[in-house]
Amino acid sequence: MDIVILLVVIAVVALGVISGLVVSGRRKKEVPPPEGDAPTTTAPPGEPHVGEEAEGAPEAPGRTIDEVGLPGVTDAPPVTEEVAPPPPVEVPEPSAGRLVRLRARLSRSQTSLGKGLLTLLSRDHLDEDTWEEVEDTLLTADVGVTPTQELVDRLRERVKVLGTRSPGELRALLREELLTLVGTDLDRTVHTETSGAVDRPGVVLVVGVNGTGKTTTTGKLARVLVADGKSVVLGAADTFRAAAADQLQTWGERVGARTVRGPEAGDPASVAFDAVKEGTAEGADVVLIDTAGRLHTKTGLMDELGKVKRVVEKQGPVDEVLLVLDATTGQNGLVQARVFAEVVNITGIVLTKLDGTAKGGIVIAVQRELGVPVKLVGLGEGPDDLAPFEPEAFVDALLGD
Template sequence: MDISWIPGDSDLLVTIVAGLVVIGGVAAALVGKGRQAPPREAPPRRDDAAATAAPTVEEAPEEAVETAEAVETPEAVDHRFGRLRRRVGTTFGQSLLAIFRRGALSQDDWDELEETLLMADVGAATTDELLADLKARLKAEPDGDPRALLRAALLDVVDPSLDRSLALGAPGDGELHSAVVVGVNGVGKTTTVGKLARVLVAEDRTVVLGAADTFRAAAADQLETWGARVGVPVVRAHVDGADPASVAYEAADRARTDEAEVLLVDTAGRLQNKQGLMDELGKIVRVVSKVSPPQEVLLVLDATTGQNGLTQARVFGQVAPLTGVVLTKLDGTAKGGIVLAVQRELGVPVKFVGLGEGADDLAPFDPAGFVDSLLGE
């Protein structure tokens, strides 16, 4: 650059220009440094993603950890039934409370009470019986509390005097006791069998499971999963579509050979209007009886199916001698009044209620506790 035209000390000017060049270089270096990747000490983003994809046990979802623990130690029965009281009584109990708070019952109140019972799936016949009973009690006790009198009427229907224990002997009695679980598709038979096995193992009983639902490989797989969780053997078909009765007999024979205390047989879902399938169920009961006559034939009913469950129960009762009912899916969305209808019309005791899909969501049926849950007490 020609600077001869500038007056004064040209050396000073050169110094200034050189300084500007140096400052520009430093600025450019700073800008370039700002565009570089973060220091290696900072954790790269891909490490964060890897940690998310493969959590440690401590970082596993809380519900997964709780499920694994629950499989080992069954939840206390009182706590399980406490959840039933919270779930079932909300809507039904609030409706009844609103009616009884009005004092003396008018005709409109009686009509609303009837509607409430019907909406809870109590059933027409059982509802008529309950209302007639309540009117008789109020006539005998004009100053009585209608809610307390209804509680007494409800208790009469569920009949607390019935034996609701499993007739499978006592732990360590040295005998083989068997139970067959029946019901239509989708009611939760296989899950119920698994949960029952879990309860029995917790009582120090030795158990064998029979996967006699040979129409669905998934059912046998599910039962094997339960068997692995509770540490009991499962006998299943060697080929798809095998004779269910032969599998049931093989399971009974295995239980006898192993000197097990309890045999639980899961059966295929039956449509109660398919005579051939129902006859096959009777065959299962007969072949198991050759080794150990079933002390329990438990019918699993879905509480959300309402009065249709009664039709199923009547037909199953014609094929196998029902000894008890397990009501599944009896949660906040179910209409708990179906318990009253089943108990009154079938005369078969409700022995267990299912409250959900969890390992501990199966509780022995407590008549008084159930009535209190309905009333929201």
């Protein structure tokens, strides 16, 4: 028994010695190798605690926030947007005699009519074939069937009575007959004076189909009126096209005329009403109202035009309603004119692009169709190429020198 106990004690002691040796060996393995055998690592210095100062001097002296500045901000002075100065106010040339000054431009396209007639009438024998050629020449120039027949009948009678026909006599004869057809006794004044003692501006309504140059004509008419010493307010009642209001305003700024406009796609009658109201408040002489171009076949749009006129008339009568026609459309322009005349009371015609067509006879035809005179003609793209219509200058342009 004692021997067994002794053996257990010896075993326990042996295990203890062996365990100590193993632990000692492990600790020896964890000891770092001697200096020079392997690289050593150094732990980073500890962070300073609150109240302590970091070791070493700063790299540079500290700067204030004003000295540092903000990212992306430079010391350059602020850039200010330049506001474009308003365009200088122009002084249009006087309207009196303007058609005479533009006669050369008109005659370039119109002399084929006059020269053709003079050539035919100068023949030794004026037979039926010649008179048919005279008729064809007049019809081709859009004089119209009825006026053509009247002119040919009078020419046949007077040539027969005249007998001998020198070039000078024929020219004088033809000039006289053409003047009779064009009409020298018609009132071609653009009425801008109010009737009676009513203290309000004259109101001019400008109407027409798309593409006739209506807005441009309104702007040019403003120049004509300003040249005649009148103050003008423009009403941009074409609310379907924002560009129309911008264009009209540009025309007005060039002659010092203010433009009254409304929101895009707004009520054109409301804009027209406001234009007359503000023109009255400002003491203007004339209010020009530019309406939207509309096809004469569109009943709804034509009814809207009638509404514009009725709304404006709540402040007083409209003194002038000008229908703008493109002279190059010829007889088709007469169809347009009839429909417009049924909706609003047309008082005058403006023929544009008359310098670009040989169909000057449309002047005679449209006057005969509507019973109203041609008051203004457009003879080019320039700002002062709208001229009061003068029958004598027009006929002289037809016949040439």
